[in-house]
Amino acid sequence: MSVNFLERQALRRGHRLIRIPEESDFDGTDAFMRTHDPGTTFAEPGQVDFQLKATDRLRFADEGKSVTCRIETAHLHFWYWQTFHPFILVLYDAQRHRAFWLDVKHWVDTHSQEFGRHMEQGKREITLHIPVQNKLTVRAIDRFRSMLLAKMPPME
Numbered sequence: 506m507s508v509n510f511l512e513r514q515a516l517r518r519g520h521r522l523i524r525i526p527e528e529s530d531f532d533g534t535d536a537f538m539r540t541h542d543p544g545t546t547f548a549e550p551g552q553v554d555f556q557l558k559a560t561d562r563l564r565f566a567d568e569g570k571s572v573t574c575r576i577e578t579a580h581l582h583f584w585y586w587q588t589f590h591p592f593i594l595v596l597y598d599a600q601r602h603r604a605f606w607l608d609v610k611h612w613v614d615t616h617s618q619e620f621g622r623h624m625e626q627g628k629r630e631i632t633l634h635i636p637v638q639n640k641l642t643v644r645a646i647d648r649f650r651s652m653l654l655a656k657m658p659p660m661e
Contacts, residue, residue: 506597506599506602507558507559507597507599507604508522508535508536508557510597510602510641511536511555511557511595511597511604511641512524512536514641514642514643514645514646515538515646517643517646518643518646518647518650519541519546520538520539520540520541520650521538521539521541522537522538522555523537523539524536525537533556533577533580533583533584534554534556534584534592535555535556535557536554536555537552537553537554537555538552538553538555538646538649539552540552540553540650540653540654549650549653549654549657550657551590551653551656551657552590552653553590553591553592553593553649553650553652553653554584554588554590554591554592554593555592555593555594556576556580556584556592556593556594556595556609557595557597558574558576558595558596558597559596559597559599560596560597560599561599561600562600563596563598563600565637566634567634569637570636571634571635571636571637572596572598572605572634572635572637573632573633573635574594574596574607574632574633574635575630575631575632575633576594576630576631576633577629577630578623578624578628578629578630578631581609581613581620581631581633582624584609584610585609585610585613589656590653590656591608591610591649591652591653591656592608592609592610593606593607593608594606594607594609594633594635595641603640603641604640604641605635605636605637605639605641606635606639606640606641606645607633607635607636612633619631
């Protein structure tokens with residue numbers, strides 16, 4: 506259901522979500538999105554990668570300002586260092602049919618000391634706080650596309 510929810514948001518903006526088969530999910534990537542220029546419908550270079558998590562029971566933190574999600578530290582490391590395009594973590598609330606997202610690269614950049622400590626201590630998992638304001642909507646899809654295009658070299 507989580508992939509279906511994300512796919513519907515991407516399709517509403519004219520983009521394409523490609524699911525990665527479970528048997529090849531070696532790095533924790535579940536899907537990637539290929540974007541299209543809304544004016545011409547031409548495919549754009551690059552992609553946005555996604556890891557999707559689903560829950561029947563959201564756990565709130567920070568006085569309700571965020572939801573928490575446990576992630577394998579090794580996956581977070583891979584997503585940050587081995588991917589050259591935006592990487593988005595999506596937490597899907599199956600009970601209320603909604604989702605929240607986190608820009609993994611931005612999170613690591615702004616929490617580098619905390620992440621570094623986890624790596625040094627050999628901790629297998631880390632708890633991420635996803636702001637509840639980061640709702641997965643078509644506006645979020647537009648933002649992901651903007652993040653991708655910002656990474657692309659200018660066309661001559």
